[in-house]
Amino acid sequence: MSTMTMSRSNLWEVTSRTIVYAAIGAALYGVLSLFSFLLPGTTNVSIRPAFSLVAFFGYAFGPIVGLFVGFVGNSIGDQLNGYGFLTYWNWSLANGFVGFVAGLAPLYLASMMDGPISRRALGGAIAGVVGSVIGFLFVFSDIWVGGSSFDSLLTTGYVPVVIADVITVAILVPILVYAWEPVKEQLGR
Template identity: 50%
Template sequence: MSTDATTPREPVLSLSSRTVVYGAVGAALYAVLGLFSFLIPGTQAVQVRPAFALVPFFGKRFGVIAGLFTGLVGNAIIDLISGYGLTYWNWSVANGLVGALAGLLFAYLPPIANEALRLVVTALGALLATAVGLLFVFTDIWVQGIDVTTVISINYLPALISDAIAVVILVPALDAIWEPLSKRTGR
């Protein structure tokens, strides 16, 4: 089954049992796989976390709400299990925004039939959602009481670089794996 521009889509902010289930599955996967990460030396708790690619992927494939839930709840669970508690709640919100922005972005992009072009657009869209969503970490200025230079050099840029590598490589890979399955099920 091929999707074209005339095929009706679900509303962007639809909340259904499917959305809730996919969001919960995404959050659980992100929480478990996100534990397999390591700290970047010289940063304030910024980690290389390949599982972050699940956040924009779930946003793209299952919508804004599922992406938001995957990033927000998944990151909060990782922080709780890792012993940070909810001290860095704003980073969980930033992760959720990445998933929501990916969902919004891909909801308004027309379907792309060419496989290679679709994967490039997927990588660029996931990168854009990551760069914009992570801007929310600038709230560390108020939450943690640190200056703008520190937020940029020790928090935002290291997180953006490590997450960018993960999303540019892994989101298109996940999407390439998921595409045949979604065509088979009609989703």
Template identity: 30%
Template sequence: MKKNQLSIRTIVAIGIGAAVFVILSRFADIPTPIPNTSIKTSYPFLAVMASLFGPTAGMLIGFIGHALTDFTSYGSVWWSWVVVSGVVGLGIGLLTKNIGSLSGSLSKKQILQFNLAQILTQAIGFGLVAPILDILIYAEPAKKVFTQGFVAGLANIITVAVIGTAILAAYAKTQTKANSLTKE
């Protein structure tokens, strides 16, 4: 087996992750006053999955999950934001791949690393990449798409900071602490 191939565990995580992303996007969004912009509960999930399974899984979960959501919700795909969902998963996965072991607890350093990674990635993704792609691909008005990107990015940053950190901390508690077994 080649070293650069995905493991079965990662492939399963991508499939399940994309499916959960779709479900959360379809049924657990909170509308905002900005047209076509909502508070997404799928991004905390994406951030956690990218942190646990790495950048490739994060990118594919975001890309596939968002594409399927758009297709099943609207009948067509808004590619600029689909790409950004993939970029967000990739960026968070890359910046948190050294987060270390989550054995028993989540340290303040790990929480800080997780949140700095998601803030930076989402600010770039939704603040710059999404609006620029909207302008280039769809000829959307700059003021409109930068407002949408700002609102979506800020909402995602807050939801990932609150919900994503809580999920990651709860997951860490389910993991066995290193050296927790002693020999009598």
């Protein structure tokens, strides 16, 4: 599977490369999820640099990898923090959907994925933002799971998380794309 120039047909291919990249992304997300900080002036908006990996792995290696990195990586992060692998399963799944939507970038950002590296980096940021806005809609499943109201989920869940994660992916995903592209060519990917 090649990266960032993948065709629509191999978006859904699951090979050893898919599995290993997904596992590495999820493990990295888990390890780095121990590092976060509060957005100044807020009480519950936490910036998680590791989240940029979800969008990056989705964008670079496809929707299957993105889904896995988001879902399993967030679950592993919860596991390492001692909350349990599945306790907040719907939030983990929402993270997975972010990676999935970012991984669908060849379907909606095709023109940006074949251009110069600056366009591909910008494409990564856009895919991450689109993924965050759409993927985190799944946290509204807490209306049924936890009995929360739409208003409280919107104000204390969806909006803060999307703001924090949009800032994160907009800054870090392009940096990761810039770093990965030359290495990818060296490796012949």
